[in-house]
Amino acid sequence: MNQFLIRAKILENVEVGTNVLRLTFEAEEIAETAKSGQFLMVKTATEASDDPILRRPFSIHRVDGKRVCILYKVVGRGTTILAKQxxxxxxxxPLGNGFSIPEEGRLAIVGGGLGIAPLLFVAQQALRQGREEEEIQILIGARTSAEFPVVDDFRQLGLKVRTATDDGSAGHHGLVTELMDMEGDWTVLTCGPAPMMRAVAKRCEEKNWDCQVSLETTMPCGMGACLGCAVQGKEKHEYKHVCKDGPVFKAGDVCL
Structure with missing residues (x-):
C-alpha cells in the first residue's frame, strides 16, 4: 500500500455548515492511490509550532482530479487551529483499509451526522466503476436539518438522497434506519454514530444484506504502533486496530 508524507498546497478551507469546514488541497499522489474509506493523518499545528504534537485522523471526503478534500468539524484546539490554515x-x-465496493449490484450508502464525511468518496468511486445512478441509494440521518452540510454534493452527482431527522425538520421524522425499506439484494456501506451503525447492521442481518461499517476512535499514530485505537472483535479476547485493520470492517467482525 502506497503511503506518502506530503506538504500540500491548500486550495480552500471554507465553512460549509455550522462549525463544519471543507479543506481542499492538491496532492496527485494521494488522489491517484486513495480508496474510499481510507484516511489521512493531518498535522493541525501551524508551520511555526509543533503543538498539538499528535496528528489528527480525517477521512478522505472527495477526490476530483488532483484535488483532495477532507470534511471536519471544529470541536477542539487542533481543529480550531486547522480552521485558520x-x-x-x-x-x-492514504492510510487504513477502505470500503470494498462490489463491481456489480445495488448499493445503499447510509450516513449519520458527520459520518457522511467518507461517504461522498464512496459514491464517487461507485459511479466511476460504471454503476448507474439508479443502483445507488443515499440515506442520511441527523438530529436536525442544520446538520446536513454537504447533502447537495450527492445530488450533484446525480444521486437521489433520502434524509431523516430526529426533530422532523427535514425529510422523514425519525431514524435513518426507518428508510431502509428497499427490497431485494443490497450491499450497505455505513458510517456514523455507533448506535446508528448497530441499528443499520441489525437491519442488514435481518435482510441478509452485506454490511460494511467505518469506525471512528481515538487514533494517536494511525499506523498500528501505539495500539490506542483497539476495538473488540467478535471472538473472545480478540481485538482489532481501527487504523491498521480498518477503519472499515465487515459488520459481523467487530462489536459495535
Whole structure:
C-alpha cells in the first residue's frame, strides 16, 4: 500500500455548515492511490509550532482530479487551529483499509451526522466503476436539518438522497434506519454514530444484506504502533486496530 508524507498546497478551507469546514488541497499522489474509506493523518499545528504534537485522523471526503478534500468539524484546539490554515497542510496517507465496493449490484450508502464525511468518496468511486445512478441509494440521518452540510454534493452527482431527522425538520421524522425499506439484494456501506451503525447492521442481518461499517476512535499514530485505537472483535479476547485493520470492517467482525 502506497503511503506518502506530503506538504500540500491548500486550495480552500471554507465553512460549509455550522462549525463544519471543507479543506481542499492538491496532492496527485494521494488522489491517484486513495480508496474510499481510507484516511489521512493531518498535522493541525501551524508551520511555526509543533503543538498539538499528535496528528489528527480525517477521512478522505472527495477526490476530483488532483484535488483532495477532507470534511471536519471544529470541536477542539487542533481543529480550531486547522480552521485558520490557508497555505499548506502537512499530512500522511492514504492510510487504513477502505470500503470494498462490489463491481456489480445495488448499493445503499447510509450516513449519520458527520459520518457522511467518507461517504461522498464512496459514491464517487461507485459511479466511476460504471454503476448507474439508479443502483445507488443515499440515506442520511441527523438530529436536525442544520446538520446536513454537504447533502447537495450527492445530488450533484446525480444521486437521489433520502434524509431523516430526529426533530422532523427535514425529510422523514425519525431514524435513518426507518428508510431502509428497499427490497431485494443490497450491499450497505455505513458510517456514523455507533448506535446508528448497530441499528443499520441489525437491519442488514435481518435482510441478509452485506454490511460494511467505518469506525471512528481515538487514533494517536494511525499506523498500528501505539495500539490506542483497539476495538473488540467478535471472538473472545480478540481485538482489532481501527487504523491498521480498518477503519472499515465487515459488520459481523467487530462489536459495535
Amino acid at each position: 490557508q497555505k499548506v497542510i502537512d499530512l500522511v496517507g
